[in-house]
Amino acid sequence: MNAKFFKIAVQRVMLTALLAVSLFFTACQSPKDQNPYGLDMVSTAEEYLAAVATDSSLLLIDLEEHIPGVVMDIRYAGTDNFTGTKIYSAPKAYLRKEAADSLLKIQKELNRDGLGIKVYDAYRPYSATLYFYEVYPDTTFVAAPWKGSIHNRGCAIDLTIVNTKTGEELVMPTPFDEFSEAASHNYIPSDSIALANREKLLTIMERYGFEKYSHEWWHYNFHKREGMGLLNISFEELEKLKKK
Ligand SMILES: [Zn+2]
Numbered sequence: 001m002n003a004k005f006f007k008i009a010v011q012r013v014m015l016t017a018l019l020a021v022s023l024f025f026t027a028c029q030s031p032k033d034q035n036p037y038g039l040d041m042v043s044t045a046e047e048y049l050a051a052v053a054t055d056s057s058l059l060l061i062d063l064e065e066h067i068p069g070v071v072m073d074i075r076y077a078g079t080d081n082f083t084g085t086k087i088y089s090a091p092k093a094y095l096r097k098e099a100a101d102s103l104l105k106i107q108k109e110l111n112r113d114g115l116g117i118k119v120y121d122a123y124r125p126y127s128a129t130l131y132f133y134e135v136y137p138d139t140t141f142v143a144a145p146w147k148g149s150i151h152n153r154g155c156a157i158d159l160t161i162v163n164t165k166t167g168e169e170l171v172m173p174t175p176f177d178e179f180s181e182a183a184s185h186n187y188i189p190s191d192s193i194a195l196a197n198r199e200k201l202l203t204i205m206e207r208y209g210f211e212k213y214s215h216e217w218w219h220y221n222f223h224k225r226e227g228m229g230l231l232n233i234s235f236e237e238l239e240k241l242k243k244k
Contacts (some may be wrong), residue, residue: 060101124151
């Protein structure tokens with residue numbers, strides 16, 4: 001064996017060893033790694049289906065299918081988000097049944113004025129909440145993983161308003177996920193149009209049962225959350241369930 005082939009052979013052995021080690025650690029990920037705070041949560045498709053069978057209000061609704069003309073800009077399905085990495089496997093947005101129905105009413109009302117909803121994020125698997133806190137450990141802007149996020153309950157949405165003709169977003173005090181004072185509902189922007197647009201979103205969301213989160217103009221929680229537990233079901237699993 002000459003030196004060149006020996007070097008290649010050694011490299012191959014090292015790569016195989018590295019792969020084996022990484023597979024070993026992936027296989028070692030216990031349910032505890034997925035739920036390090038021991039929270040009560042639905043983590044399998046079977047558990048989710050069983051819960052929905054006893055209470056249909058727990059059903060997660062695909063917003064793209066439920067709301068005609070809704071604009072999807074699911075930031076965590078790409079790299080244009082505060083983590084800089086792709087978190088979701090698919091650009092999907094789900095909410096529990098009643099929240100999704102309310103959002104449909106909001107869309108219809110906005111449509112009358114040539115406006116519509118753009119969704120940045122809705123249901124978020126708990127695993128993403130764990131990761132977000134690792135990247136940005138500030139519970140003003142990122143949910144505390146020891147409690148879980150209302151996004152993990154399928155009851156929160158991040159959204160803005162767009163002009164349906166041009167597709168352009170209405171100007172708001174900050175871009176989505178700008179973690180600053182200016183994102184707060186208490187902030188008075190110098191741009192009066194941005195202020196009016198933020199108020200327009202607030203007024204319509206509150207009329208249909210959503211509550212604001214004071215630190216982020218884009219985040220709203222649906223008022224009915226009782227019994228809506230934490231979920232850690234991936235988007236692939238939810239897609240598979242729809243085909244069943
Ligand atoms: Zn949010």
